[in-house]
Amino acid sequence: MFNLILFGPxxxxxxxxxxxLIVRYGLKHLSTGDLLRSEINRQTAxxxxxxxxxxxxxxxxxxxxxxxxxxxxxxxxxxxxxxxxGFPRTSAQALALDNLLELKKNSIxxxxxxxxxxxxxxNRLVKRGETSGRSDDNNEQVIRAxxxxxxxxxxxxxxxxKKFNKVVMIKGEGSIDEIFEALCKEIDNRI
Ligand code: ADP
Numbered sequence: 001m002f003n004l005i006l007f008g009p010x011x012x013x014x015x016x017x018x019x020x021l022i023v024r025y026g027l028k029h030l031s032t033g034d035l036l037r038s039e040i041n042r043q044t045a046x047x048x049x050x051x052x053x054x055x056x057x058x059x060x061x062x063x064x065x066x067x068x069x070x071x072x073x074x075x076x077x078x079x080x081x082x083x084x085x086g087f088p089r090t091s092a093q094a095l096a097l098d099n100l101l102e103l104k105k106n107s108i109x110x111x112x113x114x115x116x117x118x119x120x121x122x123n124r125l126v127k128r129g130e131t132s133g134r135s136d137d138n139n140e141q142v143i144r145a146x147x148x149x150x151x152x153x154x155x156x157x158x159x160x161x162k163k164f165n166k167v168v169m170i171k172g173e174g175s176i177d178e179i180f181e182a183l184c185k186e187i188d189n190r191i
Contacts, residue, residue: 002081008114009150011121018085031085057145111161114172
């Protein structure tokens with residue numbers, strides 16, 4: 001199995017690049033944002049609980065997302081590998097993921113971290129808000145809150161994987177195809 005974390009702040013292009021990477025490498029896409037939005041659409045108890053955090057631009061509690069990922073790993077035993085998108089987002093989530101993978105005699109192959117300037121992030125998210133229908137993209141204050149959560153809680157996740165020499169920074173500005181090729185080059189070196 002080859003497991004990959006696509007990392008970066010909100011608006012760095014993780015979703016866009018994930019869609020292309022899963023096609024090229026046959027990986028199973030696990031996006032906690034998508035999983036949470038699906039719970040909200042189905043009006044489950046988990047979705048209702050998560051929505052109040054997401055609408056404020058705050059992270060959903062660790063135990064909720066870790067539980068979701070644990071189930072998804074169990075439900076997809078026969079895949080070539082996982083592409084984690086938007087997870088792990090805290091150090092506790094990173095530790096939990098390592099433990100879950102270890103139980104399955106697996107590990108993270110590489111973390112590819114998309115680097116995008118703050119100004120560009122806000123521009124992209126405001127623009128996405130015009131068409132995405134996502135309530136958390138509609139309000140600049142919520143966008144700023146998400147970026148603050150990223151700095152306060154999520155950036156440390158890269159430091160965790162740096163200890164194991166698993167982090168590669170990728171320039172996240174340029175054309176979608178240029179960024180995709182840069183990501184593929186790193187994966188091809190490791191797969
Ligand atoms: P973005 O990265 O553009 O903010 P996502 O779809 O990844 O979009 O996440 C949307 C929201 O879902 C986040 O602001 C957060 O509230 C919640 N969320 C997603 N993934 C996680 C996670 N791993 N831990 C906690 N909250 C999460």
